[in-house]
Amino acid sequence: xxxxxxxxxxxxxxxxxxxxxxxxxxxxxxxxxxxxxxxxxxxxxxxxxxxxxxxxxxxxxxxxxxxxxxxxxxxxxxxxxxxxxxxxxxxxxxxxxxxxxxxxxxxxxxxxxxxxxxxxxxxxxxxxxxxxxxxxxxxxxxxxxxxxxxxxxxxxxxxxxxxxxxxxxxxxxxxxxxxxxxxxxxxxxxxxxxxxxxxxxxxxxxxxxxxxxxxxxxxxxxxxxxxxxxxxxxxxxxxxxxxxxxxxxxxxxxxxxxxxxxxxxxxxxxxxxxxxxxxxxxxxxxxxxxxxxxxxxxxxxxxxxxxxxxxxxxxxxxxxxxxxxxxxxxxxxxxxxxxxxxxxxxxxxxxxxxxxxxxxxxxxxxxxxxxxxxxxxxxxxxxxxxxxxxxxxxxxxxxxxxxxxxxxxxxxxxxxxxxxxxxxxxxxxxxxxxxxxxxxxxxxxxxxxxxxxxxxxxxxxxxxxxxxxxxxxxxxxxxxxxxxxxxxxxxxxxxxx
Amino acid sequence: xxxxxxxxxxxxxxxxxxxxxxxxxxxxxxxxxxxxxxxxxxxxxxxxxxxxxxxxxxxxxxxxxxxxxxxxxxxxxxxxxxxxxxxxxxxxxxxxxxxxxxxxxxxxxxxxxxxxxxxxxxxxxxxxxxxxxxxxxxxxxxxxxxxxxxxxxxxxxxxxxxxxxxxxxxxxxxxxxxxxxxxxxxxxxxxxxxxxxxxxxxxxxxxxxxxxxxxxxxxxxxxxxxxxxxxxxxxxxxxxxxxxxxxxxxxxxxxxxxxxxxxxxxxxxxxxxxxxxxxxxxxxxxxxxxxxxxxxxxxxxxxxxxxxxxxxxxxxxx
Numbered sequence: 001x002x003x004x005x006x007x008x009x010x011x012x013x014x015x016x017x018x019x020x021x022x023x024x025x026x027x028x029x030x031x032x033x034x035x036x037x038x039x040x041x042x043x044x045x046x047x048x049x050x051x052x053x054x055x056x057x058x059x060x061x062x063x064x065x066x067x068x069x070x071x072x073x074x075x076x077x078x079x080x081x082x083x084x085x086x087x088x089x090x091x092x093x094x095x096x097x098x099x100x101x102x103x104x105x106x107x108x109x110x111x112x113x114x115x116x117x118x119x120x121x122x123x124x125x126x127x128x129x130x131x132x133x134x135x136x137x138x139x140x141x142x143x144x145x146x147x148x149x150x151x152x153x154x155x156x157x158x159x160x161x162x163x164x165x166x167x168x169x170x171x172x173x174x175x176x177x178x179x180x181x182x183x184x185x186x187x188x189x190x191x192x193x194x195x196x197x198x199x200x201x202x203x204x205x206x207x208x209x210x211x212x213x214x215x216x217x218x219x220x221x222x223x224x225x226x227x228x229x230x231x232x233x234x235x236x237x238x239x240x241x242x243x244x245x246x247x248x249x250x251x252x253x254x255x256x257x258x259x260x261x262x263x264x265x266x267x268x269x270x271x272x273x274x275x276x277x278x279x280x281x282x283x284x285x286x287x288x289x290x291x292x293x294x295x296x297x298x299x300x301x302x303x304x305x306x307x308x309x310x311x312x313x314x315x316x317x318x319x320x321x322x323x324x325x326x327x328x329x330x331x332x333x334x335x336x337x338x339x340x341x342x343x344x345x346x347x348x349x350x351x352x353x354x355x356x357x358x359x360x361x362x363x364x365x366x367x368x369x370x371x372x373x374x375x376x377x378x379x380x381x382x383x384x385x386x387x388x389x390x391x392x393x394x395x396x397x398x399x400x401x402x403x404x405x406x407x408x409x410x411x412x413x414x415x416x417x418x419x420x421x422x423x424x425x426x427x428x429x430x431x432x433x434x435x436x437x438x439x440x441x442x443x444x445x446x447x448x449x450x451x452x453x454x455x456x457x458x459x460x461x462x463x464x465x466x467x468x469x470x471x472x473x474x475x476x477x478x479x480x481x482x483x484x485x486x487x488x489x490x491x492x493x494x495x496x497x
Numbered sequence: 498x499x500x501x502x503x504x505x506x507x508x509x510x511x512x513x514x515x516x517x518x519x520x521x522x523x524x525x526x527x528x529x530x531x532x533x534x535x536x537x538x539x540x541x542x543x544x545x546x547x548x549x550x551x552x553x554x555x556x557x558x559x560x561x562x563x564x565x566x567x568x569x570x571x572x573x574x575x576x577x578x579x580x581x582x583x584x585x586x587x588x589x590x591x592x593x594x595x596x597x598x599x600x601x602x603x604x605x606x607x608x609x610x611x612x613x614x615x616x617x618x619x620x621x622x623x624x625x626x627x628x629x630x631x632x633x634x635x636x637x638x639x640x641x642x643x644x645x646x647x648x649x650x651x652x653x654x655x656x657x658x659x660x661x662x663x664x665x666x667x668x669x670x671x672x673x674x675x676x677x678x679x680x681x682x683x684x685x686x687x688x689x690x691x692x693x694x695x696x697x698x699x700x701x702x703x704x705x706x707x708x709x710x711x712x713x714x715x716x717x718x719x720x721x722x723x724x725x726x727x728x729x730x731x732x733x734x735x736x737x738x739x740x741x742x743x744x745x746x747x748x749x750x751x752x753x754x755x756x757x758x759x760x761x762x763x764x765x766x767x768x769x770x771x772x773x774x775x776x777x778x779x780x781x782x783x784x785x786x787x788x789x790x791x792x793x794x795x796x797x798x799x800x801x802x803x804x805x806x807x808x809x810x811x812x813x814x815x
Contacts, residue, residue, distance in 0.1 A: 046535035046562075050544070140691040184566070187678055188813070189598050189655045198573060201566030201599070269684050323690070324707040325683040332681075336536025340545065342780065344706025409565060454677050458649060458693065 003129060010358035014062075014366055022059050023363055026066025027370040031378065033067065034074020035086045037211050038404025041071035042329035049337055057341035058359045064337055065317075065360060066367040068330045072273060072310050073117040073371050077378075080109040080302070081385045082397055084215035088206055089273035089309035091439055092281045094214060095161075096294065096301035103297055106386045107241025107379070112299050113306045114375040115248050116255050120307030121368040123259030124266070124314025128321075129361050135315075136322035139267045145463045148451035149473035150268065151444045154275045156477040157282035158437040159484055160291070166485065168433045176441020177448075179204060186450045199413040208405035208418040209442065213435050215401050216422025219394045221429060228390045241383060247299065254284050254300045255307040262308030266315020272328045273312035274443055280308035282480070314364070321357060322347055522757045526557040528584045529747070532571030532592065534564050542745050543587040546616065549774045553767045567595040567654070569606070576609050580750040582757025586610065590658040590743045593800045598656035598813060603801060610748035612797050613758045614765040615788035617778055618742035621662040621716040622727065624689070624697040627709050631695045634713045634733050638672060640695060646673040651685040651694035654678050656813050658743050659698040662716070664807040669735050686710070700743055701727075701782030716741035723782030742784070746793060762789040 014020065026048075033044030045064050052060030075087030080097035093113055100109035127135070142150075158169045182193045183203030194200040222228050258280035265276035284304040285294045294301050316327030317334075324346025326332035338345045343353065350357055385393075405418035425435050455463050464470050529547065531540045540562060547558040563571040571586060578584040588610075596606040625632045631640050641648040652659040655678045667673055674695075679685035682699055689697045690709055697703070697710075701724055704710040712727035718739045720729060730738035747765075749758060768774050769787035778785050788796070808814045 042534075049535050050560075053544070053548070140687065143688075143691060143693055184599075186680070187655060191599060198566050198569055201569065269687065270680060319687070323687060325687050326681075333534070333536035336541050339541050342777070346706035347708050348706040409570075410563070450680070454679075457675055457677055 006354065006358040007129065007362055010355070010360075010362035011365070013058075013355070013359055014362055019059065019062065019363070020366070022055070022063045023066045023367050024370055026063040027070040027367055027374055030067035030070025030072075031074035031077075031371070031374060034071035034090075035077045036074075036404060037078060037084050037086050037215065037400055038207055038407040039071075040087050040207060040329075041068050041075070041089075042333055043408070044068075044071045045330045045333045049333060049340075052337055053340060057338070057343055057353075058356045060337055060341065061334065061356065061360050062363040064334055065313075065364055066370070068334070069121055069310065069313050069364060069367050070371050070374075071330075072313055073114065073121075073306070073375065075309075076113040076117065076302075076306050077110070077382050080113055081106060081382055082215065082393065083218045084397060084401070085210060087309075088210060088443070089277055089312070090305070091210065091214070091274065091436065092277040092305035093302055093309075095281065095305070095436065096296070096298045097305075099295070099297035100299075100302070101386055104386075105241070105297065106383050108243050108247070108299060109297075109302055110379045110383060111243040112248070112251065112302045114372065114379060116251070116258070116303040116306035117310040117375070118368055118372045119252075119255040120259040120262055120310035121313065121364070121371065123256060123307070124263045124311030125361065125364045125368070126314075127260070127263045127311075128314035128317055128364075132318045132322050135264070135267055135318050139319055139323075141469060142268060143463075143467065143470070144451040144454035144458065145467050145470040146473065147268065147270065148448060148455060149464065149470040149477065150265075151275075151447040151451065153473050153477040153480070154278055154444050155440065155448070156480045157278045158440060159481045160282050160285050160294075161278075161434060161436050161440070164488070165432070165434065169437045172428065172433050172435070173437035173441040176438040176443075177445045178441075179209075179438075180442050180445025180449070186446055187453050197413075199411060203446075204417055204421075204442075205405075205408050205411075205414050206442065207408045208414040209421045210439065211401045211404055212418040212421025212423075213425035213438060215397050216418065217425025217429060217435065219397050220422060220426035222390060222394060224426075224430075228394055231389065242379075243299075251300055251303040254303045257283065257287075258304040258307035259311040262311035263315040263318075265308075266312030267318045267327055269319060269325060269327050270447055272316060273309040276308040276312045276315075277305045278440060278443075280304040286480075320345060321349060324348075522582060522754065522760050523556045525583060526559050527582075529558055529560045529587055530571050530575050530584060531560060531562045531587045532564060532568035534562055539587050539589055539745060542616070545774070545777055546768060549768050549771050549777075550764055552771065554764060566599070568592040569595060569599065569601065572596075572606055572610075575748075576605070576750055578750065580752040582749055582753040582760075584750070585761070586748045587745070588612075588748050589745045590800060591654075593797060594656055594658060594661060594804045594808070597801070597804050597808060600814065607797065607801065609751055611751050611753060611758060611790065612746065612748045612793040613761045613790055615744050615746035615786055615793040615796060616765065616769070617746075617783050617785055618740075618744050619700045619702065619781075619783045620721065621659070621741040621743065622699060622701055622703075622712045622724075623666065623714045624686070624699055624704060624710050625695065625713050626689050626692075627711045629689075629692070629695070632711050632713065634728070637695055637713060638670065641672045641674055644674075646675065648674040648696075649677055649694035650674045650696045650698060651677050651679060651688050652698045653680075653682045653685060656808060661804055661807050662741055663696075663698045664811050665738060665741065665803075666714075666730075666735070668807070668810070669730075669737050705781055717784075721782050723779065744786075744796065746788070758790065765789070 033039045045067050075090035076093040079085040079090040079094035083098040085091045085094050097109040158173045184201050261280045262276040281304045284300045285291045316331045319325045319327045320331045335345045402415050405414045529543050533539045543560050563574045575584050575586040631637045650663050714730050715727045716738045766787050775785050
């Protein structure tokens with residue numbers, strides 16, 4: 001009960017013009033930053049960090065958290081409209097959001113991604129406020145063996161990503177894993193395939209690769225197929241482009257499930273929103289009555305992706321506030337912000353400055369309401385992007401891709417990376433290889449390698465089976481690949497008989 | 498009236514011209530290049546330094562972040578600029594080891610710089626989980642001998658400053674253990690809490706605000722006023738670890754104007770005496786220093802020798 005009354009006190013302290021303006025500013029910057037490819041949530045938070053030096057610690061933190069939350073939503077806008085995930089965690093949103101837009105249902109995709117973001121955000125915050133202590137204890141049960149198993153479980157989602165093209169998906173995910181070996185070895189620091197190019201020491205920057213694989217390759221395919229000359233799909237004048245309340249209600253369980261999954265996966269440092277959205281998407285696809293719709297524009301796919309990546313914000317704050325350990329790169333920037341204000345992140349914050357913690361919690365709730373309001377207003381504007389003729393849109397995407405790639409590390413090298421991966425993505429989709437397993441392989445590769453080797457150093461392969469959590473996760477991962485494959489085989493055999 | 502204004506204009510122009518003629522360093526903004534992202538330790542330090550330096554100078558500072566390759570990208574970015582004193586590299590101990598482990602040329606990447614201002618020494622600490630049975634040096638050491646090299650020590654990157662510290666402890670005490678590198682220091686600490694490792698090598702600031710940790714040994718001459726319960730290595734009977742620290746400081750490209758380097762040395766003396774700066778560092782148990790070129794260059798030289806010796810001994814470089 002104490003928590004609730006503290007929360008109301010926190011809310012009360014926010015009800016002035018200055019705090020509300022600070023949150024509003026944070027949400028605006030967050031949405032715009034998230035939507036801009038090349039600016040990830042952690043960069044948006046980092047960019048605004050210096051502005052908070054002059055603010056009170058509570059206000060500074062409130063603004064940065066508002067940015068963090070809003071950027072996770074903002075990333076979905078470009079993912080839906082132009083197949084360019086503005087943030088890594090919006091990759092999965094593009095799987096079904098963009099097909100919806102191509103079918104002339106951009107309104108549905110935008111509406112669902114907004115509502116799912118907001119619902120997911122609320123779920124994440126609620127879990128953060130109510131259950132952060134037991135969740136932190138759960139997080140401590142994770143050893144490298146469990147992180148490895150979790151990553152393998154994430155990898156197993158390719159079984160459903162490829163839409164039945166097992167071999168192609170498998171090859172694509174291997175490509176992603178192989179690309180991940182470029183750079184400094186995460187354990188011993190030995191350089192691998194870097195050819196002494198300094199820019200390759202950290203491997204490929206993820207964002208340029210992402211923009212190339214998704215946005216540029218789409219442009220190339222569009223040019224090749226002659227789509228560039230065609231007028232954009234005319235929106236249906238008769239019907240409202242926006243989903244109805246009933247449409248949203250139909251997705252309520254998807255959003256809640258994805259919200260809980262996103263929060264729980266979000267608490268593990270290094271896993272975060274991106275893996276959460278892949279797993280939540282996979283779960284919804286498996287539970288769905290018509291899984292074939294996924295990838296072709298399934299509203300539940302958009303809802304799962306967005307709800308889970310927004311709820312992961314609440315999750316990432318759990319270890320930050322209970323253990324002083326950041327659950328994501330954005331949360332790491334928040335620790336820097338606390339330090340600048342001479343505050344120590346961690347459990348001491350609760351005892352020494354409870355007012356800051358509860359102001360922070362309540363500000364997340366307020367920020368979520370602002371995201372809803374600004375998102376509803378903005379959607380009317382963003383939906384117009386579907387009306388831009390392709391011969392104008394493609395050059396714009398090209399320009400934004402380059403700017404976004406450059407912005408990540410101020411590096412021309414990354415622009416080249418983006419261009420090369422644009423070509424790779426185009427060739428892959430020409431050959432009917434799915435692109436998303438490549439991305440998944442790149443996200444999970446380092447996590448798999450590092451934790452596998454750390455486990456082997458700690459006690460060998462037996463640790464994977466001796467530790468119950470790791471064993472459970474590995475069995476789940478194995479089953480999630482084996483079941484669909486076996487089922488399809490059985491169906492095929494029946495068909496031939 | 499018009500005439501008065503005209504005279505004033507001319508007079509002010511003359512003053513401006515005169516001051517331009519005698520303009521001293523810095524006459525344009527100084528870029529401080531960081532090798533970590535915004536919010537990282539060195540970033541926070543350089544921004545704090547700059548904000549306090551503004552009490553003593555009108556100079557404009559621009560803090561930049563050039564991340565990548567453990568500092569090599571940032572170092573290269575500074576070395577590519579002219580040696581005019583307007584680009585400063587914000588360095589830490591780990592940059593030195595990084596140059597060595599990635600087999601870059603020491604003469605280019607380390608001695609291509611003049612090390613002008615060393616701000617602090619953050620004493621290296623061995624940290625254990627408070628509730629673990631291994632929460633004193635004696636217990637850790639006994640357990641290490643029993644496990645015959647299988648005891649796990651956690652920390653950030655292999656070959657980094659904390660790993661080097663671990664190797665020094667192993668060599669001086671004759672024990673052996675395994676180093677498991679985590680992506681970040683905090684993740685390694687989380688590993689310690691969950692019972693994965695026995696010891697985390699880091700600095701006093703790491704345990705601030707976090708519950709459940711204790712310092713089993715600190716590499717300082719005397720006990721730290723901030724952590725009075727933490728024994729020094731000397732007290733524990735281990736010699737040669739009285740002064741092991743992570744430092745942070747500023748470096749300039751070799752051949753920069755003497756005037757610019759002297760200006761920074763002078764600025765550091767002023768900042769180091771500032772109470773706000775001292776509070777910022779001392780609250781974390783960091784020792785404030787104001788080393789100029791002679792002491793800082795000597796420190797870097799010692800670091801190179803140390804790192805080369807231990808990295809070779811433990812097989813990280815040939």
